[in-house]
Amino acid sequence: MRDPRLAPFRWPLAAFALMLGIGAAGAAVLFVRKIGLSPEAVRAFYLGSEAAFRRPRSLEGLLEVAVPHLLAVPLTLLVTAHLVGFAAVLRPRPLALFSGVAFGSALAGIAAGFGIRFLWPGLAWLKIAAFAGFEATLLAWMALLLALFRGAPRAAGAAVPDADDPAAPREGLVARPCAGLAAASQAGGPLRGTAVATRAASPARARPPPGSPR
Amino acid sequence: MRFLVNRAPDALARARPPVRAFLAFAVLLLVAGAAQRAARGALGPAGVEALYRPDGQRFGSVAAWEALHAGAFLYGFLLLTLGSLLAASPASPRLRGGLLAVSTAGALLDLGAPLLPALGPGFPGWALLHLAGFAAATLGLLAASLVAFARFGAQARRPDA
Numbered sequence: 001m002r003d004p005r006l007a008p009f010r011w012p013l014a015a016f017a018l019m020l021g022i023g024a025a026g027a028a029v030l031f032v033r034k035i036g037l038s039p040e041a042v043r044a045f046y047l048g049s050e051a052a053f054r055r056p057r058s059l060e061g062l063l064e065v066a067v068p069h070l071l072a073v074p075l076t077l078l079v080t081a082h083l084v085g086f087a088a089v090l091r092p093r094p095l096a097l098f099s100g101v102a103f104g105s106a107l108a109g110i111a112a113g114f115g116i117r118f119l120w121p122g123l124a125w126l127k128i129a130a131f132a133g134f135e136a137t138l139l140a141w142m143a144l145l146l147a148l149f150r151g152a153p154r155a156a157g158a159a160v161p162d163a164d165d166p167a168a169p170r171e172g173l174v175a176r177p178c179a180g181l182a183a184a185s186q187a188g189g190p191l192r193g194t195a196v197a198t199r200a201a202s203p204a205r206a207r208p209p210p211g212s213p214r
Numbered sequence: 215m216r217f218l219v220n221r222a223p224d225a226l227a228r229a230r231p232p233v234r235a236f237l238a239f240a241v242l243l244l245v246a247g248a249a250q251r252a253a254r255g256a257l258g259p260a261g262v263e264a265l266y267r268p269d270g271q272r273f274g275s276v277a278a279w280e281a282l283h284a285g286a287f288l289y290g291f292l293l294l295t296l297g298s299l300l301a302a303s304p305a306s307p308r309l310r311g312g313l314l315a316v317s318t319a320g321a322l323l324d325l326g327a328p329l330l331p332a333l334g335p336g337f338p339g340w341a342l343l344h345l346a347g348f349a350a351a352t353l354g355l356l357a358a359s360l361v362a363f364a365r366f367g368a369q370a371r372r373p374d375a
Binding site: 016 | 218289318
């Protein structure tokens with residue numbers, strides 16, 4: 001772990017990542033066992049099946065599943081993205097893109113159930129694709145959380161999580177966006193939690209001279 | 215997260231009232247969870263076996279997977295929040311580590327034990343393992359809540375503690 005101040009949070013983070021993985025595994029098993037992985041099975045689950053003596057899903061039944069997920073999924077993604085972004089494991093753009101994919105696939109997965117039942121059965125493909133995408137992003141978030149406390153190298157110019165910090169330097173100081181806590185600690189300065197390092201040595205590291213090997 | 219990591223004494227002092235209110239709710243949640251299981255008759259091996267009905271299902275019962283799916287969310291957030299608040303509290307690292315380890319191990323047993331019969335029919339003692347895990351997780355998290363309630367924001371801690 002690069003920032004020694006994150007060390008006490010190592011095990012709570014590991015426990016959270018573990019439970020995230022277990023929850024994702026449980027979701028995958030439940031999807032396969034209750035719904036199925038083929039579009040026909042998905043349609044039969046939502047629209048009912050005479051052969052299986054299964055009735056179509058009611059609006060109440062769909063909401064019973066959707067409402068807790070509309071709370072749990074965004075909350076989980078928010079906390080995970082916040083933790084990963086806070087430690088600046090990813091650059092801002094990949095972090096935003098990755099968050100967008102995760103939130104988008106979660107929303108598509110929840111909405112697709114209603115769509116199949118009330119709009120168009122052809123959305124069964126969307127349900128499967130959204131679920132697969134969401135599971136993949138969950139696994140990736142889990143890996144990023146683990147990388148967070150394993151001290152994965154951070155790319156230069158990563159997120160500026162503490163940019164609103166009143167302790168951040170203002171006019172007259174050479175400010176360089178960097179990785180908040182991780183970079184501040186790496187630069188050997190006082191551990192004040194500001195994300196804008198003002199070290200004289202920073203530009204050399206942040207911008208190598210033209211032609212130099214990266 | 216930032217105020218937890220920075221641990222500026224004034225920030226911790228400001229955060230103390232809402233954090234303690236949150237911890238009181240965490241205690242209520244844990245007690246209510248135990249009461250809910252008691253109401254369902256799931257605080258004894260026979261009740262647990264009736265709840266999950268694992269026999270004859272190759273990959274464990276759907277009820278067990280549903281409990282695992284929902285429980286992982288609950289335990290994940292409790293372990294993260296209570297563990298982080300403990301980490302920012304002036305409690306000994308051994309106590310913090312012990313409480314987190316007991317709670318995590320208990321949670322894993324609580325969630326995973328109902329799936330053990332899928333490994334072999336009539337897996338012995340899975341219901342007792344499940345109950346022991348639930349007890350360990352609940353008591354560990356309750357103790358963590360109480361320690362954090364008493365100690366959070368009491369004084370600034372050393373950054374490397």
